[in-house]
Amino acid sequence: MSAAEPAPQRRFDPVASLSRLLAVARKEVRQLGRDPLTLGFVVFVPLVQLALFGYAINQDVRDVPTALRDRSGSPVSRQLVERLEATQAIEVVHAVTTEAEGRAMLGRGEVQAVIVVPPDFARRWYRGRGAQVSLLVDATDPLVARAVRTAADGLAATVAEEAGHGGAGGLSARVEQESELRRAAPITFSVLTYYNPELRTPVFVVPGLLGVILTTTMILMTALSLVRERERGTFEFLIGTPVRRGELMVGKLLPYVLIGLIQIVLVLVAGLALFRVPIEGSLFALAFASLLFIAANLTLGLVISSLVKTQLQATQVAFFFFLPSVLLSGFMFPFEAMPEPAQWLGELLPLTHYIRLCRAILLRGVSVFELWGSLAWLAAMFVVGLVAATRLFEKRLA
Amino acid sequence: MIEAWGLCRDFGRLRAVDEVDLTIRRGEVFGFLGPNGAGKSTLLRMLVGAVVPSAGRARVLGCEVPREADRLRQAIGYMTQRFSLYEDLTVDENLDFAGEVFGFGRDERRRRVEQAVETYGLARRRGQLAGTLSGGWKQRLALATATVHQPEILVLDEPTAGVDPSQRRRFWEQIFELAADGVTVLVSTHYMDEAVRCHRLAMLRRGRLVALGEPRALADHLEGRVVEVDAEPPEEAVRLLRRRPEVASVTQLGDRVHVLLADEAPDAAETAPRLAAHLHQEGYGDAVAEPARPGLEDVFVAATLGGEREGDRSHDGDGRLPADDTFTGARTGAFRAVTDTVPRPAPPPGDGEDR
Numbered sequence: 001m002s003a004a005e006p007a008p009q010r011r012f013d014p015v016a017s018l019s020r021l022l023a024v025a026r027k028e029v030r031q032l033g034r035d036p037l038t039l040g041f042v043v044f045v046p047l048v049q050l051a052l053f054g055y056a057i058n059q060d061v062r063d064v065p066t067a068l069r070d071r072s073g074s075p076v077s078r079q080l081v082e083r084l085e086a087t088q089a090i091e092v093v094h095a096v097t098t099e100a101e102g103r104a105m106l107g108r109g110e111v112q113a114v115i116v117v118p119p120d121f122a123r124r125w126y127r128g129r130g131a132q133v134s135l136l137v138d139a140t141d142p143l144v145a146r147a148v149r150t151a152a153d154g155l156a157a158t159v160a161e162e163a164g165h166g167g168a169g170g171l172s173a174r175v176e177q178e179s180e181l182r183r184a185a186p187i188t189f190s191v192l193t194y195y196n197p198e199l200r201t202p203v204f205v206v207p208g209l210l211g212v213i214l215t216t217t218m219i220l221m222t223a224l225s226l227v228r229e230r231e232r233g234t235f236e237f238l239i240g241t242p243v244r245r246g247e248l249m250v251g252k253l254l255p256y257v258l259i260g261l262i263q264i265v266l267v268l269v270a271g272l273a274l275f276r277v278p279i280e281g282s283l284f285a286l287a288f289a290s291l292l293f294i295a296a297n298l299t300l301g302l303v304i305s306s307l308v309k310t311q312l313q314a315t316q317v318a319f320f321f322f323l324p325s326v327l328l329s330g331f332m333f334p335f336e337a338m339p340e341p342a343q344w345l346g347e348l349l350p351l352t353h354y355i356r357l358c359r360a361i362l363l364r365g366v367s368v369f370e371l372w373g374s375l376a377w378l379a380a381m382f383v384v385g386l387v388a389a390t391r392l393f394e395k396r397l398a
Numbered sequence: 399m400i401e402a403w404g405l406c407r408d409f410g411r412l413r414a415v416d417e418v419d420l421t422i423r424r425g426e427v428f429g430f431l432g433p434n435g436a437g438k439s440t441l442l443r444m445l446v447g448a449v450v451p452s453a454g455r456a457r458v459l460g461c462e463v464p465r466e467a468d469r470l471r472q473a474i475g476y477m478t479q480r481f482s483l484y485e486d487l488t489v490d491e492n493l494d495f496a497g498e499v500f501g502f503g504r505d506e507r508r509r510r511v512e513q514a515v516e517t518y519g520l521a522r523r524r525g526q527l528a529g530t531l532s533g534g535w536k537q538r539l540a541l542a543t544a545t546v547h548q549p550e551i552l553v554l555d556e557p558t559a560g561v562d563p564s565q566r567r568r569f570w571e572q573i574f575e576l577a578a579d580g581v582t583v584l585v586s587t588h589y590m591d592e593a594v595r596c597h598r599l600a601m602l603r604r605g606r607l608v609a610l611g612e613p614r615a616l617a618d619h620l621e622g623r624v625v626e627v628d629a630e631p632p633e634e635a636v637r638l639l640r641r642r643p644e645v646a647s648v649t650q651l652g653d654r655v656h657v658l659l660a661d662e663a664p665d666a667a668e669t670a671p672r673l674a675a676h677l678h679q680e681g682y683g684d685a686v687a688e689p690a691r692p693g694l695e696d697v698f699v700a701a702t703l704g705g706e707r708e709g710d711r712s713h714d715g716d717g718r719l720p721a722d723d724t725f726t727g728a729r730t731g732a733f734r735a736v737t738d739t740v741p742r743p744a745p746p747p748g749d750g751e752d753r
Contacts, residue, residue: 240475241471
């Protein structure tokens, strides 16, 4: 009998589809409004992170405790050490009588660097025959090692210049291109007369932080959003409604786009007020890059949400993703200084590309389209993520 | 309007629904009765397209389920077993959201929400968050939401679980009001008093359909096969009765003891005095045994008896559709004849295959 019954036919109707999508979005906003914890998450997490990274985690390395073994004991050697200290990179806290003693202190962590001046230092110096000073540095913290080496190289270059030898000094003057900044001595500029404001940590950190904050909130929130419906059982209600999975997904994303934009404004305003972070490029460019980045992160969150069964799992997977994002994106460590495999991984992460875009736009005022590769990558991640999430997500129970 | 052929669903090694055949007619209130874990929810979920069958087919209003389930959304109202509305939205907001996703414009939605609020007496709760409602109110809201789009078919999965008796009664009145308007209602329950009100009833046990028919007709088949025993204390009497050859099963129902007679035994009028005499002999001086009007409890016991005796996968259903007034698992002779009379209709060809 039922074979003859007319099937209630529903062809795809874009207007109805859009209104269902908006219904989901509006519902999501209402729910967010009822959840003070989430709201706090949106507003306070960025501010707290900004304060933490901006103030507490100061990447400017200063006064590295240092031991000195001066076997020359000459006025020149003393002058050299004094000038090294004057860079503020190191501070001589111990004078030791043997190199071995210095190494032992290094091992125990009592000092992070040992300066060893050889006995023939003064003689070689006066004869212009390349006086050598050994610098033993504890590289446990690469930032420290880098700072000490930079200071030493810089001093060597200055001394060379003063002496009119030209060689090393000439080199350092030429390597102003940023990409090569870290290759050898040239970061000297930071301790020399050219104080490079971009090496002030907060200025450097805030644009990256923008990306980190967006990554954590966007991914986590969407990773939880679908699976929350499953866990609370409301998903079974949705199954019984005409809401299609694409509508459900996009409808759930929309409110978070807004939240992401709010967070960007918050961080930029706070960064400007607290750390005088400059905004050299166009805000429009930043908004464009940010929208792409937000979209890419949101769909990534949806993919996570489609894969997992519980909110706890979603959180775990999200954190599994956060760690490499923070470490390999160039936020924590200079991207170019990372080993190549780490760079390859880093290239995959949306955060890497967004940080590049942000720093370029905010600090260097570069046009966003000069970094079209990063834009394209973010756009690709968004599309792939949305397709994957829609494929993975079944509007079914078991 | 709803048909199923050989529906199965496995969860790992557990077969939650096992070879269920069904035909549900327009306008009936069709009940699914069975203990927890009998497969009622899984079966209903398969019929609404929320769960994909492991085997078998189902058609609802001519649509293959689950493949074409999306086309049925407007026609089905589904009230889930667990409260599945948004606890952090208010009564009004939940109704409005439902109206919105079912595609009603602002004015139409407002009208429908008002109507639902009035019909289900939610007026004083409309601003309250759904999560703070008590069980009975949640269930009213769930029914109101499930009917906001005026579906042809209403699927209610244990709608009255955890609801007090007076609310349950009111709820069933509403179900019948809907049925009177022509809505086909599928309702699962483990309450006998609710099951008995259904037009027709499917009894499930361990995923298998063990009985199907009008509640009264199902019970009538046991006429003359049930003896009610009154003995104090009942526990020992139950043990004594179970050892009797003419007894197939003994069930304690509250303070009553119902005895289902074995196939070989003469009918209740004849056997009851014998059982009484036996109890007297064993020291139950004032024990009374009388033929009793069979109830759904007895039907359920009888229907599950056979399955238990020969193991779970009896093959007596093969090639036969358990049609009305049927006990597939039963070994009580009263039903075997019925089971054997109805040929199983073949599913319409081709439709279920991938096109």
